[in-house]
Amino acid sequence: MRIGLIGTGRIGAFHARTLRDHPQVDSLVVCDQDQARAKEVADSLDVQLAGDVQELWDSSADAVVIASATSSHAELITAASDRGLPTFCEKPIALDLSGTERALRHVQEAGVPLQIGFMRRFDAGYVAARNAVRAGWLGRLHTLRAVTSDPAPPPADYLPHSGGLYRDCLVHDFDAIRWVTGREVRQVFALGSDAGPPMFREAGDVDTAACLLTLDDGVLCTATATRINGAGYDVRLELAGEEDQLAVGLGPRTPLTSLEPEATASVEPAWPGFLERFAPAYREELAAFVRLARGEGENPCDGREALAALRVAEACERSREEGVPIPLA
Numbered sequence: 307m308r309i310g311l312i313g314t315g316r317i318g319a320f321h322a323r324t325l326r327d328h329p330q331v332d333s334l335v336v337c338d339q340d341q342a343r344a345k346e347v348a349d350s351l352d353v354q355l356a357g358d359v360q361e362l363w364d365s366s367a368d369a370v371v372i373a374s375a376t377s378s379h380a381e382l383i384t385a386a387s388d389r390g391l392p393t394f395c396e397k398p399i400a401l402d403l404s405g406t407e408r409a410l411r412h413v414q415e416a417g418v419p420l421q422i423g424f425m426r427r428f429d430a431g432y433v434a435a436r437n438a439v440r441a442g443w444l445g446r447l448h449t450l451r452a453v454t455s456d457p458a459p460p461p462a463d464y465l466p467h468s469g470g471l472y473r474d475c476l477v478h479d480f481d482a483i484r485w486v487t488g489r490e491v492r493q494v495f496a497l498g499s500d501a502g503p504p505m506f507r508e509a510g511d512v513d514t515a516a517c518l519l520t521l522d523d524g525v526l527c528t529a530t531a532t533r534i535n536g537a538g539y540d541v542r543l544e545l546a547g548e549e550d551q552l553a554v555g556l557g558p559r560t561p562l563t564s565l566e567p568e569a570t571a572s573v574e575p576a577w578p579g580f581l582e583r584f585a586p587a588y589r590e591e592l593a594a595f596v597r598l599a600r601g602e603g604e605n606p607c608d609g610r611e612a613l614a615a616l617r618v619a620e621a622c623e624r625s626r627e628e629g630v631p632i633p634l635a
């Protein structure tokens with residue numbers, strides 16, 4: 307099959323290589339509004355270059371992967387569904403609920419599949435956690451602790467368009483919590499701190515956040531995130547039940563040092579960032595998309611999942627602003 311890829315930045319360039327190497331992708335055509343960037347990727351991977359998005363639409367692709375900047379997602383999803391193209395889009399669909407719902411209505415009316423890039427659903431640890439919960443290994447689950455810590459802050463000009471720490475970063479944890487437990491979030495209470503570099507305050511954002519989520523079966527979850535974790539990239543999910551507890555993301559590359567004398571120190575360098583930590587998951591999610599686009603597989607993460615995770619993020623933002631718990635309908 308022939309796939310069109312829009313956006314060849316950090317994640318787009320990674321997806322381009324994965325798609326180029328996929329045995330069922332016969333050809334790949336890429337574009338980016340930064341033509342030099344697209345050309346560099348096309349040349350380095352020896353794939354076709356489209357001069358702009360219109361040229362990509364005209365290139366007879368069978369399916370499209372959208373990895374451009376967030377602000378372009380809803381419009382590109384809409385345009386792809388008008389052309390009947392199965393679509394994979396990086397999270398988020400849009401930064402607001404109304405824009406997300408509008409795009410989803412369009413996709414539904416067009417009747418084309420839309421898969422969203424919540425790659426943790428393809429990470430071996432998260433998959434194992436989900437299976438363990440479903441198999442009842444932990445007994446009654448009572449507590450979850452989700453952690454997402456970036457090693458270093460993004461550039462200052464990224465912040466005003468990011469949607470903030472809850473929508474941009476913690477949304478992955480909100481999706482993972484829903485997906486692993488199979489439960490919905492009933493209430494959130496969120497705090498944020500902008501005590502770090504001034505650029506966060508200036509953007510109306512926070513550099514560190516802590517959220518308390520209550521699930522609809524009473525499970526309590528904490529989800530914390532920070533943009534500044536000098537020890538390294540750290541993504542974990544700890545699950546505790548009446549009979550056992552498990553951790554995703556706890557291994558030799560976890561940048562967490564135990565102070566206990568008998569503890570063995572972490573022996574490998576910390577993950578530098580998300581591309582290294584989740585490389586196999588990014589490949590798996592695109593393999594699932596190729597199956598979906600070929601009509602050979604189920605949609606592992608359709609647009610309504612992104613809407614549900616965004617609702618949690620929105621409620622956290624409101625909770626932080628108003629200083630009160632926010633119930634989710």
Ligand SMILES: NC(=O)c1ccc[n+]([C@@H]2O[C@H](COP(=O)([O-])OP(=O)(O)OC[C@H]3O[C@@H](n4cnc5c(N)ncnc54)[C@H](O)[C@@H]3O)[C@@H](O)[C@H]2O)c1
Binds near residue numbers: 396
């Ligand atoms: N799932 C994940 O773990 C994950 C990780 C990183 C980024 N993302 C998402 O992927 C998207 C891209 O992030 P990134 O870090 O690669 O950003 P980036 O800035 O490195 O790349 C974005 C690229 O999109 C291009 N672009 C912007 N608008 C365009 C348009 N209308 N048409 C064509 N090209 C356009 C830019 O020129 C740029 O090259 C974001 O929406 C982000 O939220 C997801």
